[in-house]
Amino acid sequence: MAARVPFLVLAIATSAALAAAGARAASAAWRIDPAHTSVGFTVDAVGFPRTKGTFSKFFGKISLDFARPERSSVAFRVSAASVDVGSPSFDDYLRTDAFFDVAKFPDIDFVSTSVRMVDPTHAEVTGDLSLRGVTRPITIEVAVDRPPSRDARRLGFTATGSIPRLAYGMNAGFPAISNDVVLTVTTAAIAP
Amino acid sequence: MTARSARWNVATRLLHWLSAAAIVAALGLGVWMVRFVDDAAGKFDLYQRHKTLGAAVFALAVARLLVRAATRGPDWPEAMSRARRAAAGAVHGALYASILATAATGYAMVSTSPIPLPVALPGGLSVPNLLAPDFAASERWKFAHLACAIALGALAAAHAGAATWHRFVDRDDVLSRMGFGWRA
Numbered sequence: 001m002a003a004r005v006p007f008l009v010l011a012i013a014t015s016a017a018l019a020a021a022g023a024r025a026a027s028a029a030w031r032i033d034p035a036h037t038s039v040g041f042t043v044d045a046v047g048f049p050r051t052k053g054t055f056s057k058f059f060g061k062i063s064l065d066f067a068r069p070e071r072s073s074v075a076f077r078v079s080a081a082s083v084d085v086g087s088p089s090f091d092d093y094l095r096t097d098a099f100f101d102v103a104k105f106p107d108i109d110f111v112s113t114s115v116r117m118v119d120p121t122h123a124e125v126t127g128d129l130s131l132r133g134v135t136r137p138i139t140i141e142v143a144v145d146r147p148p149s150r151d152a153r154r155l156g157f158t159a160t161g162s163i164p165r166l167a168y169g170m171n172a173g174f175p176a177i178s179n180d181v182v183l184t185v186t187t188a189a190i191a192p
Numbered sequence: 193m194t195a196r197s198a199r200w201n202v203a204t205r206l207l208h209w210l211s212a213a214a215i216v217a218a219l220g221l222g223v224w225m226v227r228f229v230d231d232a233a234g235k236f237d238l239y240q241r242h243k244t245l246g247a248a249v250f251a252l253a254v255a256r257l258l259v260r261a262a263t264r265g266p267d268w269p270e271a272m273s274r275a276r277r278a279a280a281g282a283v284h285g286a287l288y289a290s291i292l293a294t295a296a297t298g299y300a301m302v303s304t305s306p307i308p309l310p311v312a313l314p315g316g317l318s319v320p321n322l323l324a325p326d327f328a329a330s331e332r333w334k335f336a337h338l339a340c341a342i343a344l345g346a347l348a349a350a351h352a353g354a355a356t357w358h359r360f361v362d363r364d365d366v367l368s369r370m371g372f373g374w375r376a
Contacts, residue, residue, distance in 0.1 A: 047334075051232040086233030089240065098308050173307040175327055 027065040028192050036188035039078055044178045057082035062189045066150050069117045074125060078108040098172035105132045120147040131168040138163060152191065159185040198266045199369040203259045208370055211252040218245045219345050243302060243311040247319060250295035257288065269364045283350055290344040297340050301333035
């Protein structure tokens with residue numbers, strides 16, 4: 001897993017803003033633990049069982065600011081070709097231009113633009129999702145396994161969201177295959 | 193007429209049994225993949241195999257019709273009544289029709305499906321989807337495919353039942369002349 005991770009410049013705006021404010025030390029870059037990370041999705045279809053898949057190649061960084069959580073950020077890059085729904089021929093089909101079109105659009109990116117704490121263990125993260133060359137804002141619900149604190153060495157996150165695939169030009173199969181792709185990312189972040 | 197009529201020509205006999213095997217496999221796989229496979233990945237793979245198998249059923253049926261048109265089959269057994277000959281002829285005609293209709297409705301539901309996934313053929317080839325994607329139409333073709341497949345299954349069962357009847361009740365050679373084995 002994550003054997004060949006692409007490089008990603010993340011949260012440039014946030015970092016720049018923090019640096020400008022002289023608050024760089026307040027925000028720390030946490031590392032994603034690939035062994036404890038799963039990037040999964042499910043999609044429903046008419047007359048067909050729910051398709052459940054994962055992406056095995058991804059790269060992500062989480063920047064946490066405990067004092068001002070809204071200054072935290074997250075960036076994730078997923079290799080579209082690493083899609084795995086449990087059948088090599090089905091995977092190959094999903095890689096074609098009907099769905100992910102991995103030849104043209106190898107990466108799926110999410111870069112957060114704002115973080116809003118709902119309660120001590122829940123946040124609403126809004127960001128730009130780039131899929132098939134289309135970048136659109138989406139909001140992801142993030143649950144933390146315990147209230148984040150400065151002395152924590154590991155934190156578990158569960159992020160869920162719904163991606164309206166038609167908005168990204170992934171039209172194949174609609175309406176037999178639902179517009180809504182439910183995204184579930186579970187990850188463990190390791191303190192710097 | 194001699195006591196033992198001629199067999200069907202070898203091309204017809206080969207095509208008959210290949211068709212029978214392909215049809216039984218396609219019907220069985222069709223029921224299995226729709227009713228008893230619940231995971232998306234397994235279902236996806238079986239659907240693709242079923243579609244390729246359906247293309248084989250269609251090709252075999254066309255080949256049989258061509259051979260049938262170009263050659264003459266053996267005569268009816270003398271003991272067979274006119275009514276039974278008519279019934280057998282009707283079932284044979286309906287069998288051919290239901291085979292072609294099941295394959296054609298299967299192709300139509302694949303071709304009109306909003307999911308662009310053509311019927312795969314050996315050698316990396318595929319059957320082009322000539323009908324425009326239309327979800328409502330593909331759902332109607334799906335129903336028609338099911339109806340044709342049920343009719344095909346019923347006719348095939350009647351056909352096999354009649355062959356068995358000829359063999360064990362009439363004790364004539366209707367079954368053996370479609371075979372390759374030793375004949376008395």
